Amino acid sequence: MSGKNFGFVIKAGRQIDIDVTDSTLADDIALEVGAWRACISCGSCVATCPAGISFRSELPTLNRAFQHNVELPTLKSCFLCGKCQLVCPRGIPTRYLSILIMQKLQSRKNVAEGIPSV
Amino acid sequence: MLQKVFHPFDPFVLLFTIGFTFMGIYFLYKVIRWIEKLSEEDKELLINNIFTVKTWQALGETIQESLLHKRIFGVNRRLGFMHMSLAFGWFMLILIGNIESIYYSGRFFKPIFVSVFWRFFDPGASFPKAVYLPGFAFWMDFFLLLVISGLTLAIIKRFRSQWLGLKRTTRQRPVDRFALTALWLIFPIRLLAESATCGVNGTGSFLTGTLGHLMASSLSLEPFVLPIWWSYSFVLMVFFLCLPFTRYAHIPSEAVLIFFRKYGIRVSKESPGFTDLSLHACSSCGVCIDVCQLADSLPDRRIQSNYFIKALRYKEPSNVQWDCLQCGRCEKICPVELEIMPLRQISRKDMEIGSKATISGHNGRNGQKHRILYFAGCMTHLTPSVIRSMTTIFEQSGSSWYFYDSDGKSCCGRPLKLAGQIEGATSVREQLEADFLASGAELLVTSCPICYRMFKEDFVLPGITVLHHTQYILELIEWNRIKVNPSMLKGAYHEPCELGRGSGVTSEPRKLMSKLYQSDATPLIDGLCCGGSLGGPGLALATRRAVARSAFNDITLGKPDVLVTACPLCKKSFAPVSDIPVLDFSEAVVRSLILEPTQPESHRALKSSREIPVTAL
Numbered sequence: 001m002s003g004k005n006f007g008f009v010i011k012a013g014r015q016i017d018i019d020v021t022d023s024t025l026a027d028d029i030a031l032e033v034g035a036w037r038a039c040i041s042c043g044s045c046v047a048t049c050p051a052g053i054s055f056r057s058e059l060p061t062l063n064r065a066f067q068h069n070v071e072l073p074t075l076k077s078c079f080l081c082g083k084c085q086l087v088c089p090r091g092i093p094t095r096y097l098s099i100l101i102m103q104k105l106q107s108r109k110n111v112a113e114g115i116p117s118v
Numbered sequence: 119m120l121q122k123v124f125h126p127f128d129p130f131v132l133l134f135t136i137g138f139t140f141m142g143i144y145f146l147y148k149v150i151r152w153i154e155k156l157s158e159e160d161k162e163l164l165i166n167n168i169f170t171v172k173t174w175q176a177l178g179e180t181i182q183e184s185l186l187h188k189r190i191f192g193v194n195r196r197l198g199f200m201h202m203s204l205a206f207g208w209f210m211l212i213l214i215g216n217i218e219s220i221y222y223s224g225r226f227f228k229p230i231f232v233s234v235f236w237r238f239f240d241p242g243a244s245f246p247k248a249v250y251l252p253g254f255a256f257w258m259d260f261f262l263l264l265v266i267s268g269l270t271l272a273i274i275k276r277f278r279s280q281w282l283g284l285k286r287t288t289r290q291r292p293v294d295r296f297a298l299t300a301l302w303l304i305f306p307i308r309l310l311a312e313s314a315t316c317g318v319n320g321t322g323s324f325l326t327g328t329l330g331h332l333m334a335s336s337l338s339l340e341p342f343v344l345p346i347w348w349s350y351s352f353v354l355m356v357f358f359l360c361l362p363f364t365r366y367a368h369i370p371s372e373a374v375l376i377f378f379r380k381y382g383i384r385v386s387k388e389s390p391g392f393t394d395l396s397l398h399a400c401s402s403c404g405v406c407i408d409v410c411q412l413a414d415s416l417p418d419r420r421i422q423s424n425y426f427i428k429a430l431r432y433k434e435p436s437n438v439q440w441d442c443l444q445c446g447r448c449e450k451i452c453p454v455e456l457e458i459m460p461l462r463q464i465s466r467k468d469m470e471i472g473s474k475a476t477i478s479g480h481n482g483r484n485g486q487k488h489r490i491l492y493f494a495g496c497m498t499h500l501t502p503s504v505i506r507s508m509t510t511i512f513e514q515s516g517s518s519w520y521f522y523d524s525d526g527k528s529c530c531g532r533p534l535k536l537a538g539q540i541e542g543a544t545s546v547r548e549q550l551e552a553d554f555l556a557s558g559a560e561l562l563v564t565s566c567p568i569c570y571r572m573f574k575e576d577f578v579l580p581g582i583t584v585l586h587h588t589q590y591i592l593e594l595i596e597w598n599r600i601k602v603n604p605s606m607l608k609g610a611y612h613e614p615c616e617l618g619r620g621s622g623v624t625s626e627p628r629k630l631m632s633k634l635y636q637s638d639a640t641p642l643i644d645g646l647c648c649g650g651s652l653g654g655p656g657l658a659l660a661t662r663r664a665v666a667r668s669a670f671n672d673i674t675l676g677k678p679d680v681l682v683t684a685c686p687l688c689k690k691s692f693a694p695v696s697d698i699p700v701l702d703f704s705e706a707v708v709r710s711l712i713l714e715p716t717q718p719e720s721h722r723a724l725k726s727s728r729e730i731p732v733t734a735l
Contacts, residue, residue, distance in 0.1 A: 086690060
């Protein structure tokens with residue numbers, strides 16, 4: 001990268017590049033469950049999860065949504081038991097969020113593959 | 119006169135004939151579509167059972183439900199009378215009218231309109247028959263009066279539903295309202311038409327005769343007769359044309375549903391035909407609205423079953439399927455006995471959640487066999503006091519037991535099922551089933567009613583008895599394996615939906631209450647939902663709290679000192695809204711337990727030889 005030297009460097013892997021970041025998925029979900037932005041990454045959900053999913057780290061992944069192809073494969077092992085919801089100090093409906101994220105991902109995949117939504 | 123016998127016809131009957139024929143053809147098409155869209159197994163069930171006694175049983179049930187509406191009577195007598203008088207009354211009018219027309223015309227096969235408009239063609243005794251039977255006129259009038267009395271109630275219900283014992287009545291779609299108006303007009307116009315004809319001819323019984331006589335004495339009736347019959351035929355046509363597209367499609371559909379159900383067909387994802395039939399069979403009677411606990415806290419969201427079914431049937435875009443608590447109160451009260459919970463579950467999209475879920479399995483077992491497996495359940499791990507109490511109870515009883523999910527990494531799969539993720543639920547179920555069977559246990563005790571229901575309903579566990587811990591504890595007490603001292607406090611039992619209504623475990627917890635508390639303030643209401651249900655993922659915390667608060671108020675009307683429940687989720691939901699202690703049964707038992715000194719190992723081995731014979735449970 002050419003240009004002026006400002007005295008600090010931004011590594012490519014750590015920058016949020018608006019050109020390749022797609023926040024529409026995160027925004028869509030926030031429209032329905034605004035509470036998910038209230039996550040403070042306390043980790044209570046992770047501590048109680050019987051499936052060993054780190055929900056708190058899924059949310060930033062979703063927020064960054066690099067290059068349109070965000071995938072949250074760990075949610076496929078979610079039991080939907082709702083324990084994370086009961087322990088969440090911020091009252092985030094994590095169980096519904098889990099469903100909603102998968103729903104949105106699925107419909108995106110369907111659109112990409114040309115499958116009509118039911 | 120004689121000509122009339124062989125050619126009873128007038129142009130006005132064409133309107134009725136058009137409407138009726140259309141309805142008949144459309145409905146036949148629907149039935150064929152329903153059968154076409156059944157799964158292969160369901161088609162087989164249909165073919166194998168159609169020529170058995172089940173068809174006769176279904177016929178009996180059809181008369182009982184589609185005509186007499188016995189189940190609605192059980193729910194609300196006034197409402198039952200309303201539905202019965204309309205359905206049974208109308209049916210009897212058709213039946214008697216038909217017999218009368220056969221009797222006087224002497225012909226069995228004739229166009230349908232002949233019997234429908236028989237009074238027009240034969241005002242009474244105009245045919246040369248040896249004996250005129252005045253009975254026909256009387257019974258026709260009697261059943262017309264019955265229908266009109268039901269109609270009056272229906273009109274009252276629309277404007278003052280409280281008078282019929284309903285807090286709310288169903289809000290209708292415009293098409294339904296249109297068809298409803300046509301239906302309401304049919305009988306008063308029929309009364310006028312028959313009265314006019316009878317008035318002109320001086321015949322008729324107590325209703326049409328009297329009214330006809332009054333009408334004839336005050337004006338010259340002749341010119342009015344035909345127009346009234348035209349309008350009668352017209353409203354019939356309108357009603358029949360609307361019928362397939364409105365709630366009145368339930369009239370024929372319910373009968374078909376009863377037959378299919380008798381043959382063993384149930385709602386499933388594989389049989390969209392039966393699902394569609396179930397949606398058509400909802401009469402939208404509205405008894406599901408008042409029992410819904412969300413009717414008060416979410417009045418503007420039409421989530422009650424009849425609205426939900428409508429949304430599915432007419433494919434209205436709505437997200438209501440995520441809002442229901444699935445407590446099952448509407449399913450229990452539904453007079454058509456629709457499988458509402460399965461309908462809700464399959465309406466939730468299957469989208470790979472849980473498809474890769476794995477349970478940890480009880481690796482710590484080390485090849486040892488234990489007669490009893492204890493499955494606490496996910497939620498119980500959030501109420502450690504329940505696990506501690508169960509441990510104490512198992513220790514005191516001297517049983518040989520194994521804590522299956524002590525690592526908290528197993529799930530029964532029901533949460534996935536409730537959220538419509540059938541694929542994931544099946545995968546979890548299969549893993550657990552295999553592991554349970556491999557363990558060699560004879561008894562599976564769980565602390566969670568959600569798990570209990572899943573084990574009972576979906577799991578196939580030959581040789582393993584599944585018990586909820588309330589049943590197990592009661593057995594222990596009755597077999598003197600543990601001893602309790604009843605507390606002086608006044609207790610009230612909150613029945614969890616999944617345990618009472620869902621799994622039919624109602625008497626054991628109540629018996630246990632009488633052993634634990636000297637006075638029992640358990641209310642006589644059908645189990646309420648605590649608001650914590652896993653059934654409604656879309657519900658906000660505030661709504662859940664509101665449900666919990668109102669349920670708590672209803673349950674504690676008897677001013678108990680302590681609230682006892684049998685579900686960790688209920689305990690968790692009530693704790694924030696309760697001003698009295700909320701205990702699980704296991705905790706309540708441990709509080710009243712007469713502790714025995716801990717037995718040495720050898721002693722325990724001796725004791726475990728007199729285990730409860732699980733077969734006797």
